[in-house]
Amino acid sequence: MIRVQQDAFDAGVEQRTLLEGRRDIGAVVSFTGLVRDFNERPEVQALTLEHYPGMTEAALGTIVEQAEARWPLQGVTVIHRIGRLTPADPIVLVVVASAHRRAAFEACDFIMDYLKTRAPFWKKEHTTSGDYWVSERDGDHHDARRWEMFS
Amino acid sequence: MPLTHPSLTHLNARGEAHMVDVADKPESRREASASGLIRMQPATLALLAEGGLPKGDVLATARIAGIQAAKRTHELIPLCHALALSKVAIDFTLDERESCVHVTATCRLTGRTGVEMEALTAVSVACLTLYDMCKAVDKRMEIDAIHLDTKTGGKSGDYRRGEPRGAQAMVPPVIESVASPIVTGDGGPGEVSVGQRGDVATPSIHVKCLAELRERLGVGEVSVPVERLPSSDVAGLKTALKALDPRFAGLDEGRVLCAVNQVMAGEATPLTDNDEVAFFPPVTGG
Numbered sequence: 001m002i003r004v005q006q007d008a009f010d011a012g013v014e015q016r017t018l019l020e021g022r023r024d025i026g027a028v029v030s031f032t033g034l035v036r037d038f039n040e041r042p043e044v045q046a047l048t049l050e051h052y053p054g055m056t057e058a059a060l061g062t063i064v065e066q067a068e069a070r071w072p073l074q075g076v077t078v079i080h081r082i083g084r085l086t087p088a089d090p091i092v093l094v095v096v097a098s099a100h101r102r103a104a105f106e107a108c109d110f111i112m113d114y115l116k117t118r119a120p121f122w123k124k125e126h127t128t129s130g131d132y133w134v135s136e137r138d139g140d141h142h143d144a145r146r147w148e149m150f151s
Numbered sequence: 152m153p154l155t156h157p158s159l160t161h162l163n164a165r166g167e168a169h170m171v172d173v174a175d176k177p178e179s180r181r182e183a184s185a186s187g188l189i190r191m192q193p194a195t196l197a198l199l200a201e202g203g204l205p206k207g208d209v210l211a212t213a214r215i216a217g218i219q220a221a222k223r224t225h226e227l228i229p230l231c232h233a234l235a236l237s238k239v240a241i242d243f244t245l246d247e248r249e250s251c252v253h254v255t256a257t258c259r260l261t262g263r264t265g266v267e268m269e270a271l272t273a274v275s276v277a278c279l280t281l282y283d284m285c286k287a288v289d290k291r292m293e294i295d296a297i298h299l300d301t302k303t304g305g306k307s308g309d310y311r312r313g314e315p316r317g318a319q320a321m322v323p324p325v326i327e328s329v330a331s332p333i334v335t336g337d338g339g340p341g342e343v344s345v346g347q348r349g350d351v352a353t354p355s356i357h358v359k360c361l362a363e364l365r366e367r368l369g370v371g372e373v374s375v376p377v378e379r380l381p382s383s384d385v386a387g388l389k390t391a392l393k394a395l396d397p398r399f400a401g402l403d404e405g406r407v408l409c410a411v412n413q414v415m416a417g418e419a420t421p422l423t424d425n426d427e428v429a430f431f432p433p434v435t436g437g
Binding site: 033049050051052054055058062080091092112115116117118119120121122123124133134135136140 | 237359361362363366406410413414415429431432433434435436437
């Protein structure tokens with residue numbers, strides 16, 4: 001299940017929904033990303049998330065399909081928020097269910113690495129010293145490339 | 152024939168057929184388009200257009216047949232690899248003047264081998280299915296002119312059949328620029344507002360600039376007449392944009408990514424009328 005929304009989400013509710021009525025799931029891994037109050041500059045007061053409607057959903061769908069092709073997964077939920085967010089707000093949720101923990105851990109990690117480098121979202125941070133668009137990070141690309149070595 | 156013609160990769164050193172090992176080839180985005188046509192009696196074409204043929208919805212059936220065929224090409228063509236296609240699109244154009252149906256197929260994937268055989272197979276089987284669906288009323292139909300139109304991506308480089316368009320004179324007017332930059336937060340927060348689009352009657356490419364790039368260039372959305380493109384691809388669009396408005400020189404500053412119809416694309420990605428092309432900075436979500 002993939003959602004792009006302004007509203008907040010409840011990781012607990014989403015995880016319970018994914019597991020409801022299932023007896024074949026042996027492991028569930030959930031990752032929640034939060035807005036920090038420091039990034040390229042200190043004192044981030046808020047950020048605005050822009051996306052590319054249509055392509056965003058398709059890109060997330062492709063990433064989930066790739067994860068499902070690599071690991072035996074029994075369920076995946078990806079929720080990404082857009083619009084204006086403030087520090088401590090949840091921004092992204094990935095929940096992955098599998099029969100075994102290794103697949104769930106790795107697939108969750110993979111989905112986040114690919115989401116950060118392939119899904120069309122852009123952050124603009126609002127700080128006490130002005131607004132700026134967040135730059136891409138080499139570290140994110142390095143993280144995403146880890147998965148290519150094993151393909 | 153060129154003096155040094157390329158070798159036939161499906162033949163080994165002894166001239167025996169073999170499947171090419173593609174394990175060490177890098178993955179890249181590949182796309183191929185092929186087309187063909189089936190000629191028929193004007194009355195058959197009219198029946199097809201009206202949906203009056205005994206086997207029902209002819210074009211929908213032929214479209215599914217073409218898509219299925221593209222996916223099963225490796226079962227039909229001996230030395231073809233099985234590919235995980237990311238897109239197969241089949242289009243039909245009814246041509247009353249020539250009394251035929253034009254069939255085009257576009258296949259796409261990110262992988263290690265080209266998809267021209269898939270596109271050609273899709274066109275062939277879509278044509279055969281049109282024959283099957285219409286043969287009760289017309290047995291003289293003729294399948295003709297099946298050929299590859301374009302192929303992009305991969306080591307052997309891009310291929311485009313025939314002349315590039317854009318050479319014609321009498322080009323309709325200029326790029327329409329949005330008066331003021333669209334700022335994040337207009338419309339739904341986090342969404343890009345829909346700006347003006349060009350005259351729908353003029354074949355055009357719809358261009359969007361997103362996020363930081365939109366603010367830096369001061370342009371949200373523009374439409375560019377296809378005739379303005381020196382070549383029918385993303386590189387040609389960029390040339391046309393820069394010629395029409397100097398602000399687009401900013402497309403060459405820093406890392407700027409591109410998507411065509413919402414799929415990541417490159418300079419050589421082919422463009423046609425009504426395509427949506429987005430330019431944007433590297434993504435920073437998560």
